Amino acid sequence: MKMLIKNGTVYQAGKFTDEDILIENGKIKALGKDLADLTDNIDETVDASGLLVAPGLVDVHVHYREPGFTYKETIKTGSMAAAHGGYTTVCAMPNLDPVPDTPEKLQHMLDLNEKDGAVHVLQYASITKGLKSEERVDYEALKETGAFGFSNDGCGVQTAGTMYLAMKAAAEIDMPIVAHVEDNSLLFGGVMNAGKRAEELGLPGILGISESSQIARDLLLAKETGVHYHVCHVSTVESVELVRLAKQHGINVTCEVAPHHLLLNEEDIPGNDGYYKMNPPLRTKNDQQALINGLLDGTIDVIATDHAPHSVDEKTGDMRNASFGITGSETAFSMLYTRYVRTGVFTLEQLLNWMSINPAEIFKIEKAGEILPGKPADLALFDLNHETTIKESEYLSKGINTPFTGETVHASTAMTLVDGKIAYKRGN
Template identity: 75%
Template structure:
């Protein structure tokens, strides 16, 4: 079957041009003008006035299955990803049971393939049970289908364990993807340690709990040569450390989450669990450093850290609420609205940070509309404003403070391997 996306604003090879995209089966076969003449039998979708881009790539999501299906499932999480324009995601291993054995990982890989509406790459744990003690069998986990290694949700507390993990990952040409957090510096904090935490009477999380572990790991990465990727950087010190490491040739990449770009701790209106996330919303100067880090190339990509929870787990006092915020369904529209429309980011930059750059960093077959590649495509309606509504979410998690905001660039259509994974209903 052939499908023709006709008259769209197509992003390809760094350029935005008005052209058609011809799809046959699961592949893109041509880009160009008036392609209807090549395929008069194609199903035509008129996407005039809409952006046609490579499907977005998210290297950091939590799908909660197995073990926590009251929060999210592979089906609902991947449906939410497609709703947000994502066609490739990478799922974290903080599950129950933790995928820390080859048979558990291979079962999860099969489940991802069976239930996923998008392409799902699965992380293996770095250590057994996500504890900073015994390493998993790295070679066996790679053979079982691991995409990379992460203990996300937990920092690896012991330098020796991280060093050994990096050595093994480097030998297999695999990445270590680190949630950086020194537990001894947390002191029971629930939001950023600053003036706003004092005003709300809440214990604070020091920025150094993140940056100190990054400093340790960067030296270990230099020693081992591993591809070291830092999850959700949030402080100006973290950005500066990564910048310095790149200047010294250390093989490091890093991501920033949309919520850290969009909000600072002073934007937290009250003691509200929906604003509790890890790492927390930081100070305005940290927020500015994250934006600057993206613009100068220190930060490589944007990843959502989509972390759904039940309403009960997020309602009320931050001291009791779970850490986490959803992001798959709102990320592109919010970032386009808050940064592209005012001219802070170029649209081309945002698309690269959310598709091409993560694909390149992790050697994924994604992030491009090159003829011959899989037809993983997102179509966005750039100029039509709409309200983010809880009733529109496909995720089981509604734990985001962005509900109710007016945004542009909503997803109109998502194709995964040429098949419709999401299509917006006519309104």
């Protein structure tokens, strides 16, 4: 199977160039302006005039709900949503039923991901058995089975001793600990950020220190063990400052920010609306600005969606009763490009680095993040020239729980290729 992508603007190695891409048997065969000598018997030609051709986006934080919660999402629908958003590699969290905390359960997940994934779906194993216990898993056996990393996302590891021993074991086998940071003793039943807006709405608040205090603990443990410690969805000024300081001291830490924390703050919550309930919650304007600054100065390494679909019933009504979570796969790039690249806050190069190149490099995903001969043809073709509206009817995820429906954006995915095959095409 041969495909030729013509007339596109290709992003590779920090530069934009006008060149064609020849794909053969799922891999990039050649790049150049004149591939005539190599283009006999082309099966399909894609005219990418006016389109950006980028390495497929990489999302190191998604929730696909299968097995156990398929009414919210499945591997198939979640990965189709990822392809719609321009993602070609995603990393799925283990808060499932059953939790992939043994080699047998993990192998089952790997088989499902391979069978139903419209994109490459890498799989986290849990840090502890059942996520909420203090009993550690067999890290080496799970690595050998194919775990991408270890995470208890959705639950903070509450005991320092458990986290220390987990970090020590993960460091010995060169695997990352990817942490949801949250001290349960500081939550006090909160449903949104503790502050003025929560007081106005009469809702219980979540203290920022519930996040930052556990990051402080874990950074010291990471320094002691040498593990690659990755912090999920940082959301506060203090969290960013702690990571910045840790990097200055040579601690092996990376972190991510979610699109919704960049795009919204607590003042954007219109009322007691479950669609604005997420964990961590939308914080203050100052926190939001700290996240932007953290990206720009290199403290924050990647943007990851934390795509968390729920049913309509679970997100409708009072925030006290609604589930935590927001979808993100289908809106992240278009919203961030529109809000921050078009306004000059970020460059397009920076956005692509945070959403593709950096996560591939940090997590050693060798098949992602580059457009080079011999690499898999995992590509995202973006239309940055036409205004569109985000429509609920066009979502491929089962989850519609996002406040970004109806937003006008200036970026959309025209096509996504995974191993040289069309995983998403606009209009299909």
